[in-house]
Each structure stands twice: as C-alpha cells, then as structure tokens.
Amino acid sequence: MKLKAFATSVASLGSLAVAATAEPDLARGEYLVRGPAGCGNCHTPLGPDGPVPGMELAGRLVDKNPVFTAYAPNITPASRIADWSDAELARAIREGLRPDGSLIGPPMPFAMYRGLGDDDLASIVAFLRTLAPVENEVPPSEYNIPLPPAYGPPVETVTAPPQGVTVAYGAYLAGPVAHCMECHSPMGPQGPMTDPAHLGQGGFEFHGPWGTSIAANLTSHEDGLAGYSDAELKAMIAEGKRTDGSEMLPPMPYGYLAGMTPEDLDAVILYLRSLPPLPDA
Numbered sequence: 001m002k003l004k005a006f007a008t009s010v011a012s013l014g015s016l017a018v019a020a021t022a023e024p025d026l027a028r029g030e031y032l033v034r035g036p037a038g039c040g041n042c043h044t045p046l047g048p049d050g051p052v053p054g055m056e057l058a059g060r061l062v063d064k065n066p067v068f069t070a071y072a073p074n075i076t077p078a079s080r081i082a083d084w085s086d087a088e089l090a091r092a093i094r095e096g097l098r099p100d101g102s103l104i105g106p107p108m109p110f111a112m113y114r115g116l117g118d119d120d121l122a123s124i125v126a127f128l129r130t131l132a133p134v135e136n137e138v139p140p141s142e143y144n145i146p147l148p149p150a151y152g153p154p155v156e157t158v159t160a161p162p163q164g165v166t167v168a169y170g171a172y173l174a175g176p177v178a179h180c181m182e183c184h185s186p187m188g189p190q191g192p193m194t195d196p197a198h199l200g201q202g203g204f205e206f207h208g209p210w211g212t213s214i215a216a217n218l219t220s221h222e223d224g225l226a227g228y229s230d231a232e233l234k235a236m237i238a239e240g241k242r243t244d245g246s247e248m249l250p251p252m253p254y255g256y257l258a259g260m261t262p263e264d265l266d267a268v269i270l271y272l273r274s275l276p277p278l279p280d281a
Contacts, residue, residue, distance in 0.1 A: 022122035029127025032120060033057075036178040036260050038253035042072040042107070045136070050255070057131060059138035063107060065207070068143045070107055078133030086125050094121055096151050103147045109183075110151045111192065115176035117160025165263055170271025173264055178257070180268075184215045186281040196276070200224070203281030206251050213249035221277035233269050 033039045045052040045060040059074035075081055081089055088099040094113050096104040104110075116124075160176075161168040174180040182192045186203045193199075202217035202224070217224035225233060228243070235241045240254035248254070260268075 022118040024122040024126035025119070026123070026126055026130065028120065029123035029125070031259070032124055032177060033127055034259060035256055036173055036264060037124070038178065038256035039075075041251065041253035041256060043075055055134055055136065057128075058134040058136035067145055068105060068141060070105065070141045071138045072108075073138050074134065074136050075128055076131045076134045076136075077129065078135050081128070082133075086122070086129075089125050089128070090121050093124065094155055103150065105141055105143050105147050106191075109179040111194065112176050112179040112182050114152060114155055115158060115172070117158050117172075117176075120160055120177070121158075163263075165266045165270060167267075167271050167274050169264075170267035170269070170274075173260075174268050174271055178268075180218070183252075184218045198278070198281065200272070200275045201278045201281040208250060210249050213251070217278070217280050218272050219275040219278045220273060221279055223280040224275075224277070225272060226277070230266075230269050233272070234265055237268070238265060 040051060040057055042062050043057045043059060045055045045058060057075045059072055059079070062070045062072045064070075073079060081092075084092070084099055091097055092099075092104060094110075094116050096108060096110040096113075098104065161172050163169055181194055181200055183204060183206075184200050184202055185192045185194045186198050186201055187193070188198075192204070193201075200218040202215045204215040206213045206215070220226055228236075232243050235243075236248065238254065238258045238260060240248040240252065242248055
C-alpha cells in the first residue's frame, strides 16, 4: 500500500510540474476541442438532427456491445470535474487516471492522447473550465473485460512539434489530437494495432444506428489513398463527401473536422501521403 501511494504521489508531482510550466491558450483550447479533437463527437448528446443544443459536452451513451457499455461523462463545470485540479483533469485526459486512481476505459483513445503536448493539454483544460455548466447525470460505464492498472508509465512532459504544414505536425494532428490513426488501424487482441506493420491499414468496423461503417485504409497503397487527389481527400475529411458526392457514414466527426484551418488540413494530408503503402487489413 505504501509503495502504491508513493508511486501515485510521484506521478501527481509530475503532472503538477507539467501544469505549472505549460502555457494555456483559451483560443487554442477552443479550437482543439471544437475542431480537430472533436471531443463533442462522444461527449455531446445527440438528437435526430445532430448535437442537442445547449448540451455541449454534457455526456451521453457512446457504445453498447458485448464487451462494454460506455458512457462519455459530462465534462462541463457542472460535473465532478469541477472538484478536480487542473493537473488532475489533465492527467485524466492524457493518461486515463481519475484522481482516485481508477482507470477510465475505452473507447477514450488514451494510446493517442498520451502524446498530447503539454501546452495543448493545458489549453484544453483551460477551455473546458469556461464552458457553460450543464446538469446531466450520466451512468458509469460497465466493462465485461478486465482493465489494466494503467495505460503506461506516468507521462512526465510532451513537447508538440511546431505548427506548420509539415509531416511531423500532420502526424501530431492525425495522432494525439484527432486520433485518426487509432480508428483507422486494425483492431487486435490488445486494441488498435498502430505498429508500423499495421498503422493506417483500416478495417475496423463501427456498428451504430446508421448501420456498419468500416474505417478506410489511409496509407499510400492503391487500396488506400493513392487514387485520390488532395481536394478529394479534403472533401472526405472535412465534409464527409465521397468522390461521387454521396454522404459518408458516422462515427467520423466531419462536423468538427470542418473547423480545421486549411493549413492543419494540409498538414494532415501531407502526413497521410507519407505513410508506407499497406494493403487493406
């Protein structure tokens, strides 16, 4: 028990150090939450016409399957996060650990979020604090699988690549920020297979009221993006439009990705073009 308490204390000190040195930017936090990170795609209740007005980030049922029933919690200031410190909220987002030491389960993409830069993470936390409080009780998630004690060792500090139309920044947006590569990589026994032999290979199935959608191959293979122009890719990512003009299916957060700056969208496409060619999974 003493060893566990010591480890928790050390991890908390690391989080506090990051919180103290990071530079939050409210405008940046709003852009990330309402844009490429697409937090509302899971955390905002949905009605027949899309996100329910006045309920932004108030929580909802995300997925119900034989493995788990997952609820995205209310993350407005009316929820329990109001009692969490900024460092505790940052750790919950990036590492999936609540202040009481319990683990947040899937489908929150912690494999990707562990790479969020300190400044971006602080900006997200700062923006969440400014949201209008919305009273909405969301049940706890239920898991029929054992969850690990943690998703990895404590994250001490992460420096994001400089913003710009570069492969490195595109990889950051498509990975830690928008977690495209988690959904668009095959699912293995231990979760998404984001190793070089499978990264971006597609094939993961999503089941919902819309039917079944299959994550596309994002690599430079002919099974993937080789036959598409940059303009066609932009329309698919930010508008949810196929090359024939037909509507693409959820759960890809087209409405949020539409808020990306042209430069960020260019960086993502530049990165996707750099992925080694892999055939469909």
